[in-house]
Ligand SMILES: Nc1ncnc2c1ncn2[C@@H]1O[C@H](COP(=O)(O)OS(=O)(=O)O)[C@@H](OP(=O)(O)O)[C@H]1O
């Protein structure tokens with residue numbers, strides 16, 4: 001049974017970038033990792049869901065159930081969703097023993113990155129036809145994680161540093177929960193990210 005790990009973090013914080021880096025690292029080190037990315041599964045498994053609190057909690061619950069259903073086939077399954085509510089995070093932790101990694105980033109930096117144009121739209125004046133009224137962290141709830149198992153602040157670190165922290169965490173998790181399995185140190189050479 002592989003470890004299920006949950007991410008939390010605002011849009012643009014770096015959940016997908018870090019996960020992709022982890023997948024590359026895993027492929028290079030014979031560690032099987034499956035990425036369950038909220039943004040992607042909203043096109044399939046969760047395409048009936050919107051962004052109300054109830055729908056976001058349902059979304060995260062479905063991703064958790066899916067991750068659990070495939071966890072025997074991988075060393076790690078990463079749920080990379082915004083996952084904005086403590087209630088949803090606690091549920092994944094209790095049900096699947098899934099540690100929480102907070103991919104943190106200042107709002108100011110997110111607004112300047114704005115890779116998908118969502119922050120620009122959320123900052124439009126009321127009444128504008130393109131305005132988004134429920135963008136997490138800007139005009140919708142993001143509960144501050146009360147007890148994350150790891151915080152990776154992408155405001156101040158580049159992707160390589162973020163990856164090193166995540167790999168160290170996975171390594172520790174393997175040692176704690178399955179002493180026989182050890183994970184090699186990172187040999188990551190990707191140039192993506194800032195800094
Ligand atoms: N209003 C609003 N708030 C937040 N996010 C929005 C919104 N509208 C669209 N998007 C896009 O949906 C992606 C978030 O999906 P998640 O499944 O991760 O969200 S959640 O965990 O259910 O809150 C998120 O993907 P990421 O940018 O990868 O985080 C956005 O691209």
Ligand SMILES: Nc1ncnc2c1ncn2[C@@H]1O[C@H](COP(=O)(O)OP(=O)(O)O)[C@@H](O)[C@H]1O
Pocket residue numbers: 009010011012013014015016017018113115153154155157158159160162192193194
């Ligand atoms: N340390 C870092 N870790 C991850 N992404 C970073 C980092 N520093 C800068 N970035 C950039 O931030 C953006 C994050 O986008 P993305 O990974 O799609 O975020 P999310 O999946 O959380 O919405 C990318 O353009 C990425 O290059």
